[in-house]
Amino acid sequence: MMFDPLVIVSNLLDPMTLLLMAIAVTFGIIMGAVPGLTGTLGLALMTPFTFGMEPHVALLMLGAVYGGAEYGGAIPAILINTPGTASALCTTFDGYPMAKKGQAQKALYAALIGSVAGGVFGTFCLIFLSIPLAALAMKFGAAEQFWLCIFALTIIASLSAGNVLKGLVGAILGLLLACIGMDPVTGHPRFTFNTLELLSGISVVPALIGLFAIPQAFLLLKPAGQTAVAPYIKRPGVFWQTVKESIKHYKDIMIGNIVGIVVGIMPGVGGNIATFIAYNESKRFSKHPEKFGTGVIEGVLSPETCNNTMVGGAQIPLLSLGIPGSAPAAVLLGAMMVHGLKPGFKLFTEQGNTTFTYMFGLLVTNILVLILGFLLIRVFVKVLQIPQRTLIAAILTLAIVGSYAINNSGMDVLSMGAMGLVGYVLLRFKFGVAPMALGLILGETLEEGFKLSLHLGAAKGNVLLYFFSKPASVVIIILTVLSLGYSLYCEYKKSKPKSGAAKEEPEFDEV
Amino acid sequence: MKEMHVNIGAGIVVCLLALFLNGQLDGVPIEGLIMPRALLILLALCGVGMALQALVQRQQNRLEFFGDLDIKNFLGVIAIYVVSVVCCLYVSFYLTMFLMCLGVTTFLSEKKTKRVMAVNVLFSAGSLVFIYLFFTWLMNITFPEPLFA
Numbered sequence: 001m002m003f004d005p006l007v008i009v010s011n012l013l014d015p016m017t018l019l020l021m022a023i024a025v026t027f028g029i030i031m032g033a034v035p036g037l038t039g040t041l042g043l044a045l046m047t048p049f050t051f052g053m054e055p056h057v058a059l060l061m062l063g064a065v066y067g068g069a070e071y072g073g074a075i076p077a078i079l080i081n082t083p084g085t086a087s088a089l090c091t092t093f094d095g096y097p098m099a100k101k102g103q104a105q106k107a108l109y110a111a112l113i114g115s116v117a118g119g120v121f122g123t124f125c126l127i128f129l130s131i132p133l134a135a136l137a138m139k140f141g142a143a144e145q146f147w148l149c150i151f152a153l154t155i156i157a158s159l160s161a162g163n164v165l166k167g168l169v170g171a172i173l174g175l176l177l178a179c180i181g182m183d184p185v186t187g188h189p190r191f192t193f194n195t196l197e198l199l200s201g202i203s204v205v206p207a208l209i210g211l212f213a214i215p216q217a218f219l220l221l222k223p224a225g226q227t228a229v230a231p232y233i234k235r236p237g238v239f240w241q242t243v244k245e246s247i248k249h250y251k252d253i254m255i256g257n258i259v260g261i262v263v264g265i266m267p268g269v270g271g272n273i274a275t276f277i278a279y280n281e282s283k284r285f286s287k288h289p290e291k292f293g294t295g296v297i298e299g300v301l302s303p304e305t306c307n308n309t310m311v312g313g314a315q316i317p318l319l320s321l322g323i324p325g326s327a328p329a330a331v332l333l334g335a336m337m338v339h340g341l342k343p344g345f346k347l348f349t350e351q352g353n354t355t356f357t358y359m360f361g362l363l364v365t366n367i368l369v370l371i372l373g374f375l376l377i378r379v380f381v382k383v384l385q386i387p388q389r390t391l392i393a394a395i396l397t398l399a400i401v402g403s404y405a406i407n408n409s410g411m412d413v414l415s416m417g418a419m420g421l422v423g424y425v426l427l428r429f430k431f432g433v434a435p436m437a438l439g440l441i442l443g444e445t446l447e448e449g450f451k452l453s454l455h456l457g458a459a460k461g462n463v464l465l466y467f468f469s470k471p472a473s474v475v476i477i478i479l480t481v482l483s484l485g486y487s488l489y490c491e492y493k494k495s496k497p498k499s500g501a502a503k504e505e506p507e508f509d510e511v
Numbered sequence: 512m513k514e515m516h517v518n519i520g521a522g523i524v525v526c527l528l529a530l531f532l533n534g535q536l537d538g539v540p541i542e543g544l545i546m547p548r549a550l551l552i553l554l555a556l557c558g559v560g561m562a563l564q565a566l567v568q569r570q571q572n573r574l575e576f577f578g579d580l581d582i583k584n585f586l587g588v589i590a591i592y593v594v595s596v597v598c599c600l601y602v603s604f605y606l607t608m609f610l611m612c613l614g615v616t617t618f619l620s621e622k623k624t625k626r627v628m629a630v631n632v633l634f635s636a637g638s639l640v641f642i643y644l645f646f647t648w649l650m651n652i653t654f655p656e657p658l659f660a
Contacts, residue, residue, distance in 0.1 A: 052650045165561045166518075169525055172554045176532065176547065183543030190547055191535045214592075221580045221588060221619075389619035390634060393612045396592055400599055401608065401642050405652050410600040417596035421589075428576055429517055447546050454545075495568045 002131075003352040011357040012364055017057050021361070024064035025368045026376065031065065032072020033383045034391060035082045036220045039069030043331040044212040045395070047205055047338070048402030055339040056357040062335055063311075063358060064365045066328050067119050070308045071369050074111035075380050078300070079104060079230050087307035090275040094292065094299025099230035101295050105377075108232075109242040110297050112373040114253060114304030117246075119366035121257040121305075122264065122312020126319070127359050129265075131348055134320035138345035142456060143467050146449030147476040149442045152323040154480050155267050157435040158487035166431045174439020175446065177202050184444075185451060197411045204334045206403035206412035207419045207440055211433045212331060214420025217395040219427075220388050232381050239374065245297055252282045252298040256305025263306075264313020267325045278306035312362065319343050319355065322445060327434045334441055338406070514570035522562030529555040587618050604654035609639050 011017065024046065031042030042065045050058035073088030078095035091111060098107035140148065153175075157167030180191045181201030192198040246253065256278045263274035282302035283292045292299050314325030315332070322343035324330040333343065341347060347355050373380075403416035423433045457466030467473065529551045536544055536551075577585060595611040612635035620627050646652045 049645070165557050165564060166521075169521075169554065169557045169561065172550050172557065175550050176554070179547045179550070183539065186540045186543040188539045188543050190539055190543060191532060193535065218580070218585065218588065219578075221584045223579075223581045389616045392588065392619065393615040393634070394638070396588075396595070396615060397608055397612055397638055397642070400596060400611075401646060401654075404599075404604070404654060405646050405650065408652060410655065413596060413600060417593070420592070425576075428578065429521060429574055430514075431521075450546055451542065454542075495570075 002348050003356040007353045008357050008360055011056055011353070012361055017060060018364070018368075020053075020057060021060050021064045021365060022368055022372065024061040025068040025365060025372055028065035028068020029072035029075075029369070029373065029376075029380055030383050032069035032084045032088075033075040033380050034386060035076050035080075035084050035384075036216065036388075037391065037395075038085050038212075038216065038328075039066055039073075040212045040327045040331055041216045041395070042066075042069050043328050043335070044205075044209045045398045045402060047209070047331065047335045048398075048405045050335065051338070051406065055341055055351075056354045056361070058335065058339055059332075059341075059354070059358040060361040060365070062332055063362050064368065066332065067308065067311050067362065067365045067369055068372075069328075070119075070311055071112060071115035071304070071373060072380065073307070074115070074300070074304055075108065076384055078107045078111060079232065079381065080384060081230075085307075086272040087275050087310070088303070089272050090279040090303035091300055093279065094295050094297075096230065097293070097295030098297070098300065099232075102231065102233060103295065104230050104232045105234060105238045106242050106297070107295075107300050108377060109239050109374075110246060110300040111304045112370065113243060113246045114256065114301040115308040115373075116366045116370045117253050118256055118260055118305035118308030119311060119369065120363060122261060122309040123359065123362040123366065124312075125261050125309075126312040126315050126362065127356075130316045130320040130359075133316060134345040134348050137321050140472060141470065142449045142452035143470055144449075144472045144476065146446060146453055146467075147473050147480070148321060148323065149446035149449065151476050151480045151483070152267055152317075153435070153438060153442060153446075155483045156438050158484055163430060164484065164487045164491055166429075167435045170426060170431045170433070170435035171439040174436040174441075175443045177207065177436075177440050178443020179447070184447075200411075202415050202440070203407060203409070203412050204441055205338055205406050206416040208331050208334045208437055209399050209403050210416035210419025211423040211437050212327070213395055213399045214416075215424040215427045215433065217392045217399075218424050220392050220395075222388075232378075234378075242297070246301060249298050249301055251285060252302040253305045255281045255285065256302045257309050260306040260309025261313045264310035264325055265316050267317060267323055274310055275303035275306045278302045308366075319347060319359075320345075322442075324438065324441075327437070330434060330437050330441060334437075337441070512574055512576075514572040514574050515565045515568070517574045518565035518570065519562045522558040522560070522565065525558030525561065526555045529558065584619060588615060591615055591618065600655055601657060603656050603658040605639060605643070605656065606658065608642060609635050612638050 027046065028039065028042050031037045032039055043062055046062060046065050050061055069085060070087065073083055073085030074091045074095065075084060077083040077088040077091035078099050081092050081096040083089045083092055095107045095111065153171040157171040158164045180198055182189055182199055189199055259274055259278040259281060279299065279302055282298050283289045286292065286298060314329040317323040317325050318329045318333055324333045336343065341351060399416060400413055403412045406412055426433050426436060453467055454463055457463030460466055533551050536547055591611055591614045595607050599607040613631055616631040616634060617623065617628065620631065
């Protein structure tokens with residue numbers, strides 16, 4: 001057995017852990033509910049608070065923020081027709097019309113039920129799929145490790161930035177940042193500009209805080225606009241009525257589950273694409289597709305189930321292979337590394353109790369989302385009225401304090417500050433920050449795999465053969481080439497039709 | 512700015528950055544050199560690719576550095592942020608955090624009435640108390656206070 005059930009149960013039933021998880025869920029829902037703030041930002045800001053904690057408690061808190069934020073995004077989507085997170089964009093299509101019809105409470109409960117159903121399904125998939133995948137990864141050697149990192153970087157670079165070359169530039173810059181400091185083998189300084197401060201390299205978590213939190217704070221500096229909040233009228237019995245209706249629409253929940261898990265496992269695809277697919281599939285399978293967009297419960301259930309299923313889905317490659325499936329999962333990976341947890345099969349064997357406490361704890365997280373989402377709904381509605389100036393000041397303060405608290409290092413604060421400015425520039429010019437963040441996170445593993453492969457290849461007499469001959473390596477290389485080729489082809493196709501007015505894609509500022 | 516111009520500029524900057532960083536690798540033994548040098552070559556190639564792609568596709572979309580942000584507010588907050596990042600390390604962490612909170616909230620307040628100012632001061636003081644209680648009191652983290660040392 002990989003874990004001791006008694007330890008897991010005692011970990012999960014610890015009142016302090018439950019209290020911290022409840023706080024983290026509330027924090028996550030608020031981060032999701034405030035337009036402009038995101039789950040990734042929530043995770044980046046929460047990470048420094050977890051350093052003094054046991055690894056399982058820290059992971060549970062971060063998982064709770066992640067899960068809570070995905071639900072929270074639906075609240076402004078329903079009440080003010082503005083998605084709190086990118087993945088809640090589809091929820092506006094039917095959620096807001098429902099709210100305008102005086103059914104805000106029902107729409108919010110539908111989002112809650114869909115989110116919890118998705119979260120639970122995603123967690124079960126995480127539990128059952130990550131172990132076999134990690135067992136497969138156990139057979140990987142240094143060359144496969146190297147190619148796997150390359151695959152993750154290219155797929156995220158090509159999918160998340162919207163422009164393959166820009167994404168690749170971001171990923172390479174991240175890898176170069178990871179090279180800063182003393183070379184782990186020769187001990188020779190690289191890219192240190194003859195300064196002592198850079199000898200120990202760039203700390204991952206402060207850099208992630210800078211990349212994800214600071215640009216988000218700057219993006220909140222829009223001129224104040226009028227937001228019309230749809231009326232929220234509380235009526236008794238609506239919850240159970242919504243539960244019954246949701247059960248009746250189990251097909252839409254299942255569609256959200258399947259799309260969420262498939263897309264969630266694929267690194268970099270993103271929640272907004274997944275929820276669009278889920279919404280469209282629900283519409284296609286519906287007996288009355290013409291009613292979609294007018295305020296039907298299926299239009300809320302399907303995308304909300306989908307985006308919460310992705311929370312579990314994105315963590316399958318994260319825990320088993322060390323490849324995050326989404327930006328929040330990338331921050332989670334950074335936090336795991338700080339807590340001494342290295343993804344892979346050993347995570348399930350040597351640190352089984354921590355890992356399985358976390359995975360089963362995600363089920364508890366979903367129960368907490370259900371309870372808190374039900375009880376505190378009025379509070380979360382009020383959150384929409386927090387002034388932007390307060391949010392910006394809070395984000396900047398927490399980012400500076402958090403980045404110092406990680407290692408008690410002034411250099412971390414300076415690197416966070418610089419990364420924040422770099423992140424804003426990257427975001428504005430459509431490079432995206434996720435490829436750079438992933439490059440920084442995976443840099444060390446990639447170089448380790450590269451150097452080890454060089455040595456092993458040299459020992460076996462042929463370096464090139466060692467890199468390119470193993471079956472698993474060949475499969476990963478083919479996948480890398482295919483994904484990169486496909487992205488380049490799509491980009492080429494997109495740039496082709498020059499006649500007529502260029503079709504503008506809807507833009508959603510999210511780091 | 513047109514996306515084409517931004518991408519050509521970015522491509523040139525990326526190439527120059529690769530060249531500049533390459534100079535930082537002088538004297539590094541071959542084992543520690545292969546990976547960063549390969550990355551720099553790839554970076555330069557991507558930069559050239561970006562510039563060429565921009566020239567071929569002649570992207571007409573507009574990319575604005577400030578976007579739909581309020582420029583005055585943006586520059587003000589950036590200035591407060593940069594000064595705070597430096598001052599928190601070399602002057603006083605707590606004092607800087609208080610002043611940053613107060614500065615940002617006051618600067619972004621549309622109406623600077625007594626009530627708004629009082630709320631801003633209370634919020635800034637509350638943030639400071641929270642930082643002290645959680646980080647210093649609970650987690651034993653001492654923040655730099657050169658001014659009061």
